[in-house]
Amino acid sequence: MSLDGNGGPNALDRLVTLFSRLPGVGKKSAGRMTYHILDGDPSYARTLAEELAGLHRTIRRCSNCGSFTETDPCPICSDPGRDHSVICVVERAQDIRIIEEAREFHGLFHVLGGLIAPLEGMGPDNLSINQLVSRLRRDRVTELILALNPTVEGDTTALYLQKILRDFPVEITRLASGLPVGGDLEYTDRLTLSRSFRGRVKL
Protein backbone atom coordinates (compact mmCIF):
# COMPACT_ATOMS: atom_id res chain seq x y z
CA MET A 1 0.00 0.00 0.00
CA SER A 2 1.30 3.45 -0.89
CA LEU A 3 0.83 6.32 1.49
CA ASP A 4 -0.17 9.86 0.73
CA GLY A 5 1.67 12.85 2.15
CA ASN A 6 -0.23 12.58 5.43
CA GLY A 7 0.55 8.90 6.02
CA GLY A 8 -2.94 7.72 5.01
CA PRO A 9 -3.73 5.42 2.08
CA ASN A 10 -3.86 7.39 -1.17
CA ALA A 11 -6.78 7.71 -3.58
CA LEU A 12 -5.57 4.77 -5.63
CA ASP A 13 -5.44 2.43 -2.61
CA ARG A 14 -8.81 3.63 -1.40
CA LEU A 15 -10.36 2.74 -4.76
CA VAL A 16 -8.70 -0.70 -4.73
CA THR A 17 -10.14 -1.32 -1.25
CA LEU A 18 -13.61 -0.21 -2.33
CA PHE A 19 -13.59 -2.39 -5.46
CA SER A 20 -12.39 -5.43 -3.50
CA ARG A 21 -15.60 -5.25 -1.44
CA LEU A 22 -17.62 -6.17 -4.54
CA PRO A 23 -18.64 -9.85 -4.92
CA GLY A 24 -16.10 -11.96 -6.78
CA VAL A 25 -13.50 -9.18 -6.82
CA GLY A 26 -10.24 -9.99 -5.01
CA LYS A 27 -7.44 -7.58 -4.23
CA LYS A 28 -5.59 -8.30 -7.49
CA SER A 29 -8.70 -7.87 -9.63
CA ALA A 30 -9.49 -4.65 -7.77
CA GLY A 31 -5.98 -3.42 -8.57
CA ARG A 32 -6.34 -4.26 -12.26
CA MET A 33 -9.69 -2.49 -12.39
CA THR A 34 -8.28 0.63 -10.70
CA TYR A 35 -5.23 0.86 -12.98
CA HIS A 36 -7.41 0.21 -16.02
CA ILE A 37 -9.54 3.22 -15.05
CA LEU A 38 -6.47 5.36 -14.29
CA ASP A 39 -4.86 4.45 -17.62
CA GLY A 40 -8.06 5.07 -19.54
CA ASP A 41 -10.17 8.00 -20.62
CA PRO A 42 -11.20 10.12 -17.59
CA SER A 43 -14.71 10.29 -19.08
CA TYR A 44 -15.23 6.63 -18.17
CA ALA A 45 -14.48 7.28 -14.49
CA ARG A 46 -16.71 10.36 -14.60
CA THR A 47 -19.65 8.48 -16.16
CA LEU A 48 -19.27 5.56 -13.73
CA ALA A 49 -19.15 8.04 -10.82
CA GLU A 50 -22.32 9.77 -12.01
CA GLU A 51 -24.22 6.51 -12.44
CA LEU A 52 -23.18 5.32 -8.98
CA ALA A 53 -24.00 8.63 -7.34
CA GLY A 54 -27.51 8.59 -8.79
CA LEU A 55 -28.18 4.86 -8.47
CA HIS A 56 -30.10 4.70 -5.19
CA ARG A 57 -32.01 7.87 -6.10
CA THR A 58 -33.09 6.54 -9.50
CA ILE A 59 -33.73 2.89 -8.72
CA ARG A 60 -36.31 1.93 -6.10
CA ARG A 61 -38.32 -1.19 -5.24
CA CYS A 62 -41.57 -1.86 -7.12
CA SER A 63 -44.33 -1.63 -4.49
CA ASN A 64 -46.13 -4.53 -6.15
CA CYS A 65 -43.47 -7.14 -6.91
CA GLY A 66 -40.35 -5.89 -5.11
CA SER A 67 -38.11 -5.72 -8.18
CA PHE A 68 -35.69 -2.85 -8.76
CA THR A 69 -37.23 -0.23 -11.02
CA GLU A 70 -37.15 3.42 -12.07
CA THR A 71 -40.96 3.64 -12.16
CA ASP A 72 -43.49 2.35 -9.62
CA PRO A 73 -45.13 -0.01 -10.44
CA CYS A 74 -42.30 -1.47 -12.50
CA PRO A 75 -42.50 -1.88 -16.31
CA ILE A 76 -43.35 -5.58 -15.92
CA CYS A 77 -46.19 -5.10 -13.38
CA SER A 78 -47.66 -2.27 -15.47
CA ASP A 79 -47.40 -4.09 -18.82
CA PRO A 80 -50.94 -5.04 -20.00
CA GLY A 81 -49.37 -7.38 -22.55
CA ARG A 82 -48.11 -9.73 -19.82
CA ASP A 83 -50.14 -12.50 -18.24
CA HIS A 84 -51.27 -11.09 -14.88
CA SER A 85 -52.74 -14.43 -13.81
CA VAL A 86 -49.36 -16.11 -13.35
CA ILE A 87 -46.80 -14.99 -10.76
CA CYS A 88 -43.25 -16.28 -10.72
CA VAL A 89 -41.84 -16.17 -7.18
CA VAL A 90 -38.08 -15.52 -6.97
CA GLU A 91 -35.62 -15.17 -4.13
CA ARG A 92 -33.85 -12.00 -5.26
CA ALA A 93 -34.56 -9.16 -7.67
CA GLN A 94 -31.62 -10.14 -9.88
CA ASP A 95 -33.29 -13.50 -10.58
CA ILE A 96 -35.86 -11.58 -12.64
CA ARG A 97 -33.16 -10.43 -15.05
CA ILE A 98 -31.96 -13.99 -15.57
CA ILE A 99 -35.50 -15.32 -16.17
CA GLU A 100 -36.35 -12.43 -18.50
CA GLU A 101 -33.30 -13.26 -20.59
CA ALA A 102 -34.59 -16.82 -21.09
CA ARG A 103 -37.74 -15.28 -22.70
CA GLU A 104 -39.81 -18.29 -21.63
CA PHE A 105 -42.01 -16.66 -19.01
CA HIS A 106 -44.50 -13.87 -19.74
CA GLY A 107 -46.32 -13.42 -16.42
CA LEU A 108 -45.50 -11.26 -13.40
CA PHE A 109 -42.91 -11.69 -10.65
CA HIS A 110 -42.74 -11.58 -6.89
CA VAL A 111 -39.45 -11.05 -5.03
CA LEU A 112 -39.35 -12.85 -1.66
CA GLY A 113 -36.18 -11.09 -0.56
CA GLY A 114 -34.55 -14.30 0.64
CA LEU A 115 -35.26 -17.91 1.56
CA ILE A 116 -36.22 -19.49 4.88
CA ALA A 117 -32.98 -20.40 6.65
CA PRO A 118 -33.47 -20.78 10.41
CA LEU A 119 -29.75 -21.20 11.10
CA GLU A 120 -29.10 -17.82 9.51
CA GLY A 121 -32.00 -16.23 11.34
CA MET A 122 -34.14 -15.99 8.18
CA GLY A 123 -37.73 -16.88 9.00
CA PRO A 124 -40.96 -16.40 7.01
CA ASP A 125 -41.40 -12.98 8.65
CA ASN A 126 -38.24 -11.72 6.94
CA LEU A 127 -39.70 -12.49 3.52
CA SER A 128 -42.38 -10.57 1.60
CA ILE A 129 -44.91 -13.38 2.06
CA ASN A 130 -47.64 -11.08 3.40
CA GLN A 131 -47.39 -8.97 0.24
CA LEU A 132 -47.67 -12.14 -1.84
CA VAL A 133 -50.81 -13.18 0.07
CA SER A 134 -52.28 -9.69 -0.50
CA ARG A 135 -51.68 -10.01 -4.23
CA LEU A 136 -53.40 -13.41 -4.28
CA ARG A 137 -56.37 -11.91 -2.40
CA ARG A 138 -56.58 -8.85 -4.63
CA ASP A 139 -55.75 -10.14 -8.10
CA ARG A 140 -57.10 -13.06 -10.10
CA VAL A 141 -54.01 -15.30 -9.98
CA THR A 142 -54.36 -18.85 -11.26
CA GLU A 143 -50.78 -20.07 -10.99
CA LEU A 144 -47.80 -19.41 -8.75
CA ILE A 145 -44.49 -20.65 -10.17
CA LEU A 146 -41.82 -21.04 -7.51
CA ALA A 147 -38.50 -20.30 -9.23
CA LEU A 148 -36.39 -20.96 -6.15
CA ASN A 149 -32.93 -22.50 -6.13
CA PRO A 150 -33.01 -26.30 -5.71
CA THR A 151 -31.27 -26.13 -2.33
CA VAL A 152 -32.36 -27.03 1.22
CA GLU A 153 -33.46 -23.41 1.80
CA GLY A 154 -35.32 -23.33 -1.53
CA ASP A 155 -37.09 -26.62 -0.72
CA THR A 156 -37.99 -25.42 2.79
CA THR A 157 -39.41 -22.17 1.45
CA ALA A 158 -41.39 -23.97 -1.28
CA LEU A 159 -42.91 -26.34 1.30
CA TYR A 160 -43.80 -23.45 3.59
CA LEU A 161 -45.47 -21.48 0.79
CA GLN A 162 -47.36 -24.58 -0.34
CA LYS A 163 -48.65 -25.04 3.22
CA ILE A 164 -49.80 -21.49 3.97
CA LEU A 165 -51.33 -20.99 0.49
CA ARG A 166 -53.23 -24.30 0.55
CA ASP A 167 -56.66 -22.62 0.79
CA PHE A 168 -56.14 -20.24 -2.13
CA PRO A 169 -57.62 -21.25 -5.49
CA VAL A 170 -54.19 -21.09 -7.08
CA GLU A 171 -52.08 -23.81 -8.62
CA ILE A 172 -48.57 -23.85 -7.13
CA THR A 173 -45.81 -25.22 -9.33
CA ARG A 174 -42.07 -25.30 -9.07
CA LEU A 175 -39.41 -25.12 -11.77
CA ALA A 176 -38.61 -28.60 -13.07
CA SER A 177 -35.42 -30.28 -12.29
CA GLY A 178 -32.98 -29.53 -14.99
CA LEU A 179 -31.35 -27.04 -12.67
CA PRO A 180 -28.40 -28.93 -11.20
CA VAL A 181 -29.16 -29.78 -7.54
CA GLY A 182 -27.20 -27.60 -5.14
CA GLY A 183 -26.60 -25.10 -7.91
CA ASP A 184 -27.55 -21.47 -8.36
CA LEU A 185 -30.16 -19.95 -10.69
CA GLU A 186 -27.66 -17.31 -11.70
CA TYR A 187 -25.28 -19.81 -13.33
CA THR A 188 -27.93 -21.65 -15.31
CA ASP A 189 -27.79 -21.34 -19.08
CA ARG A 190 -30.77 -20.09 -21.03
CA LEU A 191 -31.76 -23.44 -22.55
CA THR A 192 -31.70 -25.32 -19.25
CA LEU A 193 -33.76 -22.56 -17.70
CA SER A 194 -36.28 -22.68 -20.58
CA ARG A 195 -36.57 -26.45 -20.22
CA SER A 196 -37.16 -26.22 -16.49
CA PHE A 197 -39.95 -23.70 -17.10
CA ARG A 198 -41.69 -26.06 -19.56
CA GLY A 199 -41.28 -29.11 -17.31
CA ARG A 200 -42.36 -27.45 -14.07
CA VAL A 201 -44.17 -29.87 -11.75
CA LYS A 202 -47.30 -29.34 -9.68
CA LEU A 203 -46.73 -29.37 -5.92
Place this chain on the structure above:
Amino acid sequence: MSLDGNGGPNALDRLVTLFSRLPGVGKKSAGRMTYHILDGDPSYARTLAEELAGLHRTIRRCSNCGSFTETDPCPICSDPGRDHSVICVVERAQDIRIIEEAREFHGLFHVLGGLIAPLEGMGPDNLSINQLVSRLRRDRVTELILALNPTVEGDTTALYLQKILRDFPVEITRLASGLPVGGDLEYTDRLTLSRSFRGRVKL
Protein backbone atom coordinates in the same frame (compact mmCIF):
# COMPACT_ATOMS: atom_id res chain seq x y z
CA MET B 1 -32.24 -5.61 -20.64
CA SER B 2 -35.02 -3.63 -18.97
CA LEU B 3 -36.20 -0.42 -20.48
CA ASP B 4 -37.03 2.82 -18.72
CA GLY B 5 -40.20 4.78 -19.44
CA ASN B 6 -38.65 6.34 -22.54
CA GLY B 7 -37.54 3.06 -24.12
CA GLY B 8 -33.85 3.54 -23.23
CA PRO B 9 -31.81 1.23 -20.98
CA ASN B 10 -32.43 2.08 -17.32
CA ALA B 11 -29.87 3.16 -14.71
CA LEU B 12 -29.33 -0.43 -13.60
CA ASP B 13 -28.54 -1.63 -17.13
CA ARG B 14 -26.27 1.34 -17.76
CA LEU B 15 -24.23 0.47 -14.65
CA VAL B 16 -24.00 -3.20 -15.70
CA THR B 17 -22.71 -2.10 -19.11
CA LEU B 18 -20.15 0.24 -17.54
CA PHE B 19 -18.86 -2.40 -15.11
CA SER B 20 -18.57 -5.00 -17.87
CA ARG B 21 -16.00 -2.75 -19.58
CA LEU B 22 -13.57 -3.34 -16.70
CA PRO B 23 -10.86 -6.00 -17.21
CA GLY B 24 -11.91 -9.49 -16.15
CA VAL B 25 -15.53 -8.45 -15.58
CA GLY B 26 -18.09 -10.24 -17.76
CA LYS B 27 -21.76 -9.40 -18.07
CA LYS B 28 -22.79 -11.76 -15.25
CA SER B 29 -20.13 -10.44 -12.86
CA ALA B 30 -21.15 -6.89 -13.75
CA GLY B 31 -24.76 -7.81 -12.91
CA ARG B 32 -23.75 -9.29 -9.57
CA MET B 33 -21.70 -6.20 -8.73
CA THR B 34 -24.58 -3.87 -9.63
CA TYR B 35 -27.19 -5.76 -7.58
CA HIS B 36 -24.75 -6.03 -4.68
CA ILE B 37 -24.43 -2.23 -4.69
CA LEU B 38 -28.20 -1.76 -5.06
CA ASP B 39 -28.91 -4.18 -2.20
CA GLY B 40 -26.29 -2.59 0.01
CA ASP B 41 -25.82 0.59 1.98
CA PRO B 42 -26.18 3.65 -0.31
CA SER B 43 -23.11 5.14 1.39
CA TYR B 44 -20.93 2.57 -0.41
CA ALA B 45 -22.19 3.71 -3.83
CA ARG B 46 -21.72 7.33 -2.77
CA THR B 47 -18.15 6.81 -1.55
CA LEU B 48 -17.24 4.83 -4.68
CA ALA B 49 -18.75 7.58 -6.84
CA GLU B 50 -16.76 10.27 -5.04
CA GLU B 51 -13.48 8.37 -5.33
CA LEU B 52 -14.05 7.76 -9.05
CA ALA B 53 -15.05 11.36 -9.69
CA GLY B 54 -11.88 12.67 -8.06
CA LEU B 55 -9.50 9.97 -9.30
CA HIS B 56 -7.97 11.62 -12.34
CA ARG B 57 -7.79 14.95 -10.51
CA THR B 58 -6.00 13.48 -7.49
CA ILE B 59 -3.69 10.96 -9.13
CA ARG B 60 -1.12 12.10 -11.70
CA ARG B 61 2.10 10.70 -13.17
CA CYS B 62 5.35 11.26 -11.24
CA SER B 63 7.49 13.48 -13.48
CA ASN B 64 10.58 11.52 -12.47
CA CYS B 65 9.61 7.84 -12.64
CA GLY B 66 6.19 7.83 -14.33
CA SER B 67 4.30 6.07 -11.49
CA PHE B 68 0.82 7.13 -10.41
CA THR B 69 1.01 9.48 -7.43
CA GLU B 70 -0.80 12.19 -5.49
CA THR B 71 2.43 14.21 -5.03
CA ASP B 72 5.10 15.04 -7.59
CA PRO B 73 7.71 13.66 -7.25
CA CYS B 74 6.11 10.51 -5.88
CA PRO B 75 6.70 9.25 -2.30
CA ILE B 76 9.24 6.69 -3.56
CA CYS B 77 11.31 9.16 -5.64
CA SER B 78 11.31 11.67 -2.77
CA ASP B 79 12.18 9.16 -0.05
CA PRO B 80 15.77 9.79 1.15
CA GLY B 81 15.70 6.39 2.87
CA ARG B 82 15.61 4.56 -0.46
CA ASP B 83 18.66 3.66 -2.53
CA HIS B 84 18.75 6.29 -5.30
CA SER B 85 21.63 4.51 -7.06
CA VAL B 86 19.48 1.58 -8.23
CA ILE B 87 16.58 1.94 -10.65
CA CYS B 88 14.13 -0.86 -11.31
CA VAL B 89 12.65 -0.53 -14.81
CA VAL B 90 9.06 -1.78 -15.16
CA GLU B 91 6.60 -1.93 -18.02
CA ARG B 92 3.56 -0.46 -16.26
CA ALA B 93 2.89 1.61 -13.14
CA GLN B 94 0.95 -1.25 -11.53
CA ASP B 95 4.11 -3.41 -11.58
CA ILE B 96 5.51 -1.09 -8.89
CA ARG B 97 2.74 -2.09 -6.49
CA ILE B 98 3.49 -5.79 -7.01
CA ILE B 99 7.23 -5.32 -6.48
CA GLU B 100 6.68 -3.12 -3.42
CA GLU B 101 4.56 -5.86 -1.86
CA ALA B 102 7.47 -8.32 -2.18
CA ARG B 103 9.53 -5.90 0.01
CA GLU B 104 12.76 -7.12 -1.61
CA PHE B 105 13.71 -3.98 -3.55
CA HIS B 106 14.52 -0.64 -1.92
CA GLY B 107 15.69 1.51 -4.84
CA LEU B 108 13.76 3.71 -7.26
CA PHE B 109 11.57 2.81 -10.23
CA HIS B 110 11.15 3.81 -13.85
CA VAL B 111 7.94 3.12 -15.76
CA LEU B 112 8.56 2.46 -19.46
CA GLY B 113 4.88 2.68 -20.36
CA GLY B 114 4.97 -0.48 -22.48
CA LEU B 115 7.33 -2.89 -24.22
CA ILE B 116 8.77 -2.85 -27.74
CA ALA B 117 6.30 -4.73 -29.95
CA PRO B 118 6.70 -3.80 -33.64
CA LEU B 119 3.64 -5.79 -34.74
CA GLU B 120 1.49 -3.72 -32.38
CA GLY B 121 3.12 -0.48 -33.48
CA MET B 122 5.04 -0.09 -30.21
CA GLY B 123 8.55 1.16 -30.93
CA PRO B 124 11.22 2.61 -28.61
CA ASP B 125 9.83 6.11 -29.26
CA ASN B 126 6.56 5.14 -27.57
CA LEU B 127 8.40 4.32 -24.34
CA SER B 128 9.88 6.70 -21.77
CA ILE B 129 13.43 5.73 -22.71
CA ASN B 130 14.60 9.35 -23.19
CA GLN B 131 13.50 10.14 -19.63
CA LEU B 132 15.45 7.09 -18.42
CA VAL B 133 18.57 8.27 -20.26
CA SER B 134 18.14 11.74 -18.71
CA ARG B 135 17.98 10.20 -15.24
CA LEU B 136 21.15 8.20 -15.93
CA ARG B 137 22.88 11.41 -17.12
CA ARG B 138 21.68 13.46 -14.14
CA ASP B 139 21.81 11.05 -11.22
CA ARG B 140 24.52 8.75 -9.93
CA VAL B 141 22.94 5.41 -10.88
CA THR B 142 25.06 2.30 -10.52
CA GLU B 143 22.55 -0.40 -11.41
CA LEU B 144 19.52 -0.72 -13.64
CA ILE B 145 17.35 -3.75 -12.85
CA LEU B 146 15.06 -4.67 -15.75
CA ALA B 147 11.91 -6.14 -14.17
CA LEU B 148 10.24 -6.88 -17.50
CA ASN B 149 7.99 -9.86 -18.18
CA PRO B 150 9.92 -12.86 -19.58
CA THR B 151 8.14 -12.68 -22.94
CA VAL B 152 9.33 -11.95 -26.49
CA GLU B 153 8.47 -8.27 -26.02
CA GLY B 154 10.24 -8.15 -22.65
CA ASP B 155 13.35 -9.81 -24.11
CA THR B 156 13.35 -7.43 -27.11
CA THR B 157 13.04 -4.40 -24.86
CA ALA B 158 15.78 -5.65 -22.53
CA LEU B 159 18.14 -6.19 -25.48
CA TYR B 160 17.34 -2.77 -26.88
CA LEU B 161 17.99 -1.03 -23.53
CA GLN B 162 21.23 -2.99 -23.09
CA LYS B 163 22.38 -1.79 -26.53
CA ILE B 164 21.58 1.91 -26.24
CA LEU B 165 22.83 2.16 -22.63
CA ARG B 166 26.11 0.35 -23.39
CA ASP B 167 28.24 3.48 -22.91
CA PHE B 168 26.78 4.44 -19.53
CA PRO B 169 28.76 3.44 -16.42
CA VAL B 170 25.79 1.45 -15.13
CA GLU B 171 25.40 -2.25 -14.55
CA ILE B 172 22.30 -3.61 -16.28
CA THR B 173 20.70 -6.68 -14.74
CA ARG B 174 17.47 -8.52 -15.32
CA LEU B 175 15.23 -10.39 -12.89
CA ALA B 176 16.34 -14.01 -12.60
CA SER B 177 14.34 -16.79 -14.03
CA GLY B 178 11.97 -18.04 -11.45
CA LEU B 179 9.25 -16.14 -13.20
CA PRO B 180 7.55 -18.74 -15.38
CA VAL B 181 8.43 -18.10 -19.05
CA GLY B 182 5.50 -16.60 -20.97
CA GLY B 183 3.89 -15.56 -17.69
CA ASP B 184 2.96 -12.22 -16.21
CA LEU B 185 4.58 -10.31 -13.33
CA GLU B 186 1.17 -9.62 -11.90
CA TYR B 187 0.43 -13.28 -11.19
CA THR B 188 3.74 -14.04 -9.51
CA ASP B 189 3.66 -14.88 -5.81
CA ARG B 190 5.74 -12.90 -3.35
CA LEU B 191 8.36 -15.58 -2.66
CA THR B 192 9.03 -16.31 -6.33
CA LEU B 193 9.38 -12.59 -6.94
CA SER B 194 11.79 -12.23 -3.99
CA ARG B 195 13.88 -15.12 -5.29
CA SER B 196 14.06 -13.64 -8.77
CA PHE B 197 15.31 -10.34 -7.30
CA ARG B 198 18.10 -12.10 -5.39
CA GLY B 199 19.12 -14.25 -8.37
CA ARG B 200 19.09 -11.46 -10.97
CA VAL B 201 21.74 -11.99 -13.68
CA LYS B 202 24.10 -9.46 -15.27
CA LEU B 203 23.41 -8.79 -18.95
